Amino acid sequence: MPDLRLSGKELLAWRSQELTRGGTAQDLDWLLVLSGALALGDLQLLFIDRDRIVCMKRSLAEMQALWKQYLEQNVPLQHLAGLCPWRDLMLEVGPVALIPRQESEVLLDLALAIPRSAPIGRWADLGTGSGALAISLAKAWPKAAGHAVDQSAQALALAERNFRRCRLSRSCQLHQGSWWQPLSPWFGAFDLVLSNPPYIPSGLINDLHPTVRDHEPRLALDGGADGLDCIRTIIAGAVQALAPGGWLLLEHHHDHSQRVLTLLHEAGLSDVGSGADLTGTVRFAKACRALDGVETDQTQVSQ
Numbered sequence: 001m002p003d004l005r006l007s008g009k010e011l012l013a014w015r016s017q018e019l020t021r022g023g024t025a026q027d028l029d030w031l032l033v034l035s036g037a038l039a040l041g042d043l044q045l046l047f048i049d050r051d052r053i054v055c056m057k058r059s060l061a062e063m064q065a066l067w068k069q070y071l072e073q074n075v076p077l078q079h080l081a082g083l084c085p086w087r088d089l090m091l092e093v094g095p096v097a098l099i100p101r102q103e104s105e106v107l108l109d110l111a112l113a114i115p116r117s118a119p120i121g122r123w124a125d126l127g128t129g130s131g132a133l134a135i136s137l138a139k140a141w142p143k144a145a146g147h148a149v150d151q152s153a154q155a156l157a158l159a160e161r162n163f164r165r166c167r168l169s170r171s172c173q174l175h176q177g178s179w180w181q182p183l184s185p186w187f188g189a190f191d192l193v194l195s196n197p198p199y200i201p202s203g204l205i206n207d208l209h210p211t212v213r214d215h216e217p218r219l220a221l222d223g224g225a226d227g228l229d230c231i232r233t234i235i236a237g238a239v240q241a242l243a244p245g246g247w248l249l250l251e252h253h254h255d256h257s258q259r260v261l262t263l264l265h266e267a268g269l270s271d272v273g274s275g276a277d278l279t280g281t282v283r284f285a286k287a288c289r290a291l292d293g294v295e296t297d298q299t300q301v302s303q
């Protein structure tokens with residue numbers, strides 16, 4: 001796309017006009033930067049010097065059409081831009097997979113902080129979606145063998161494009177299938193597995209904000225009647241799939257902590273613990289397969 005040059009005065013007048021339709025300046029500026037390719041620094045300088053000339057990749061008419069889709073159809077800003085910044089990554093996103101959420105950055109931090117006596121040799125991300133978590137693990141552990149699984153072929157194709165975008169294509173195998181099923185050749189060898197599975201109880205899906213309910217895939221959201229269907233399946237397979245001393249880390253619904261911890265205990269996993277997101281809500285659970293012959297069962301709460 002060619003650069004379009006326009007005056008700061010014209011852009012700021014357009015911005016004020018568009019904000020009378022609704023939305024926040026923060027959201028509109030986010031769209032101008034990520035979809036219009038307006039440099040954030042240029043936008044900030046306009047508030048000091050309105051006479052500056054700025055460059056954009058889209059015309060104001062195109063930007064207006066996108067902004068109207070956001071306001072009138074609740075299309076997520078990330079879908080309109082086709083991009084989402086997540087940690088240190090800039091990922092392609094779209095309606096085929098969940099937009100990676102900020103709270104899942106904490107799930108990744110928990111995974112990277114797991115205490116271990118040897119380097120991670122093999123890891124997996126179950127329900128990879130856009131690939132955000134898997135790409136970050138591949139960056140963190142370049143020598144380990146990585147596996148990313150998703151039921152959705154379209155989500156997996158998106159994850160593959162994101163791996164290419166981040167120049168990490170060779171560091172992870174992508175598998176289409178259900179949870180552990182494509183990973184059976186490596187059962188007993190996983191040092192770490194994480195998952196942010198669908199966990200919204202089916203009855204609550206209709207109450208979600210339209211931005212989520214109408215634009216993100218139900219396969220990424222719906223966790224069955226009580227929201228725990230996928231988590232039960234993942235926990236049930238963990239003892240067989242994990243290596244001795246290997247860890248499972250899960251993201252879950254904000255009021256499921258106790259039930260997930262119980263499921264982890266009942267599955268015979270050790271060192272069962274939980275973690276909180278940045279607002280202090282407990283949304284993560286972790287547990288490990290005991291080293292053969294070693295009982296280390298104790299419940300821990302971190303963060």
Ligand SMILES: C[S@@+](CC[C@H](N)C(=O)[O-])C[C@H]1O[C@@H](n2cnc3c(N)ncnc32)[C@H](O)[C@@H]1O
Pocket residue numbers: 097098099100101104126127128129130131132133149150151152155177178179196197198199219220221230
């Ligand atoms: C909540 S999204 C998480 C996506 C991504 N990991 C993230 O954190 O942004 C859950 C993902 O699980 C996938 N999924 C749903 N059912 C699955 C199944 N039976 N087996 C594997 N993946 C599944 C969905 O397609 C979706 O990509």
